[in-house]
Amino acid sequence: MKTLFTCLTVGMLGCSTLVAQTVQPNNQVPARPATLPAIYPAPVSIALGKGSIMLGKSVTLVAPPGIDTETTALARSILTQAGVETITAAKQLPQAFEGTHIVLGTGDAAIVRTALTKCGAVADSNTEGYTIASVATGNGALITLAGHDADGLFHAAQTFRQLAQRAAIPALVIKDHPSMPIRGTIEGFYGKPWSMTDREKHLDFLATVKANTYVYSPKDDPYARDRWRDAYPAATLAELGKLVAVARKNHVNFVYAISPGPTVCFSDSSDLHQLERKFSALRSIGVHSFYVALDDIEYTKWNCDLDKTTFGPSGPEAAGIAQSRLLNALQANLRKIDPTAPPLIMVPTEYYDAKESPYKAALRKNLDSQVVVQWTGTDVVPPAISIGDARAATKAFGRKTLLWDNYPVNDYGESTGRLLLAPYVRREAGLSTELAGILSNPMNQEAPSRVAVTGVAAFAWNDKGYDAERTWLAAARELAGGDEQATAALLTFFDTQHLAPTFGSQPWQLQAPKLKAMLDGVRDAIANGDVATRHQAIADLVQRAAAFAAAPDIIRSGTVDTSFAQDARPWLDAMQLWGRALQLTAAGLDAADHGSAAAARYFANAKKFAAEAAALQTIPGATRFGGPIKIADGVLDVFVADAPKLIAY
Structure with a gap:
């Protein structure tokens, strides 16, 4: 036509x-x-x-x-x-x-x-x-x-x-145009690193959301941490070179991060030269941006006697001075070799909160002003970040910080059994005035990480025009290849993984808010509605339960990115079982509402499916902490358990 x-x-x-x-x-x-x-x-x-x-x-x-x-x-x-x-x-x-x-x-x-x-x-x-x-x-x-x-x-x-x-x-x-100059992810989680294939897919994805930075910092790469002084084997270096080429194709800056903190001697020139040699090897495969991670280390003791002689007794202030000396030397060397290279990035030992301290004061006073400092917010896993929080960090570190946002990473105990698929929220519009950018720390599961990372990238691009819920929907639609049925199935699944934990007991996003609202409506209709209202609420529940139970098969049908279904396999298996339990629960309520003795059988079978679902475990070795799969926990399990008591039969 x-x-x-x-x-x-x-x-x-x-x-x-x-x-x-x-x-x-x-x-x-x-x-x-x-x-x-x-x-x-x-x-x-x-x-x-x-x-x-x-x-x-x-x-x-x-x-x-x-x-x-x-x-x-x-x-x-x-x-x-x-x-x-x-x-x-x-x-x-x-x-x-x-x-x-x-x-x-x-x-x-x-x-x-x-x-x-x-x-x-x-x-x-x-x-x-x-x-x-x-x-x-x-x-x-x-x-x-x-x-x-x-x-x-x-x-x-x-x-x-x-x-x-x-x-x-x-x-x-x-x-x-972007509101923040640095936008992307840092593969900085503990546990099983991504495969090279995962990383290539992730770099392709980052391009679609206009992210421009990927930091290679897997905690379990021995040549970047425990054996940082050792050269990469030729084959590994070649594989990294392929990854750098994929990043370049996608206009993503590949940043190589090294973590020498547990063993480095800050005042030893040979360790400085070891770092420079490592950077030179990475430069030979096309890397031009570098990062030194000094997180999760002790600064109450030195790794060598020379540091004690050079900087005096160990402690926060001395650590800040020693780290600044090493980082300044690396920054000077980078500028000498390539004046156009991006500045060195570092994550400090005190990487969360913005409280004044001797360590932060030492960095502020001694660290080259061009070195970029990462900061995780008001906590390791912050429930919210305001402009005031970021402004305090700017004051504490003497420069705008690069936010290391520990969402949706799931490598800590409170996240066991969870995928973190809620929208990216509670970051205040206007943060671009006080941040150099945002890097999300994703999950061990690459494809599911894209749900939250889409929000992180969208916020970093245009924080004042960011709409969390609409971006969340867009992430689902992109994974579903534009198919609306698959998009709806993904959103149903995302809701079962909505809880966003912190290191404490209180999550910063609640579990399954949409499912809870629907189930609460059923409870209310049964408790307070007339006959017609009760019948309708149960009939609606029957339909919703069917859609819930069908969602995993729709997600696995091939319309949704197959990597997502593979990474989420045990969660989809558990959701299907919970869906069957919810269907039987709905049938039990319908039978009870009509005075049928069959209600007891429906409820008993629902309990069996619920127990089977609750017994499913995460994929061994896929995450740092394995354990039972969580599906809308505290919402769905409670409703299935309570349902037999809602209507006498």
Whole structure:
């Protein structure tokens, strides 16, 4: 079906005077109105024009010289997936438009500036910023993807990927740029590290949410921690080199982190040279950004007598001075070798809270101001972070900190048996004024981690325009490949893994809020409703229980990313059993409501399924702490146990 576009001009030509008409073969079917697209992360600004653009089967791609091959390849892949069969390359814009032309480039190219001018758009001038302008013109359409720089152009292509999934691309102008310069993840959890395949998938995912940083810091890599002085075997170094190449393709900065703290001698020049040699080896495979982790170590004792001679008795202040000396030397060496390299990043031994201390004062006074300091917030696992909290950290460390957010990591005791799949919330809009960025510490399970990390990346990109619930929905839809039934099944599953624990007894997000609200409604209808209300509530429960029980099979059917189903296997198995228990519970309530003695049998079988579900364990070795799988615990199990007492039979 061919779509033609007519440009009507009134007075001077401009984006505001362009009206697109979708002309069907018989000219009798009107075009549907353009609608504002939902883009994640939310753009800084997006404005609809009039009309919409159908890509059709043939598109002309106009790209000036110098565009990186990854972005061009991404654009071509997006068009192919959108059903475009013929992509013709061109170097110039035509005098009169026939069909759809897509201009791809950075704002310093004359052809890109011309294309933006044609619809009155102005290029975004911020680092990593981009502008997308689409308009119907003549008998065709012009879509311009303009990056402020190469990274911005790549982000523009990622936004275009979302636009191209729609049936029609509306005439619009998007101007966008990140609010925080550093956005991404740190593979910094304890327990089984990700596989190289997991990491490659994660880097591909980070690109889709406009993240720009991945820190390689698995606690169980011996060459980065226990044996940090030893060189990587050639084969391992080669594998890391492949990973660095994947990161580069995705415009993600691969940061290599080393953890020498347990054994390093801060004042020993040979240890400094060992670190420099390790960095040099990583530089040979393309790494240009480095990180020294000094968390989870003792500073009440020195690792060598030379440190005692150099810095005096051990203690917090002396540790801060010693660490600063080593880090400053590494930073100076990095600048000497590569003046364009990003600054060194470090995580301090006092990495949480912002209380004044001798250690923080020593870092503030002695540490090179260019070195980036990570901070986990008000606690190791903070329930909330405010602008005031971040401002206190800025004061304590003498610089804006890079937030290490320990969500959704599940490597500590309170998270045993859980996937952490709640939305990313309780981080105050406006934190971008006091943070250098945010890195999420994900779970041992890579694919399920994307649910929360999507929120982290979206918040770091545009904290003031961030909507947690809508971003959560977008994460589910992305994992489901756009399938609405699978999206609904994922959201049902996410709700069973909504609890977000801390190191204490009180979680900062409650378990299964949607399921609890529904089950509480059933309880209330049984306790306080009339006959009709009670019947309806139980009938609704029967339907909801069926959907709950069916969700795992839908998630495992192949529509949802298969890595997710694999990582979540025991949780999906347990959910299916709990779903069966809930179905039998609903049947028992229905029977009891009708005075049937069959209710006892339904409830007894529900109890058996519940016991079987509660006995399922996590995958051995998959997480630091293994144990029973938790599914909507404190909500579903309580309801199944209480149901036989709700109606006398």
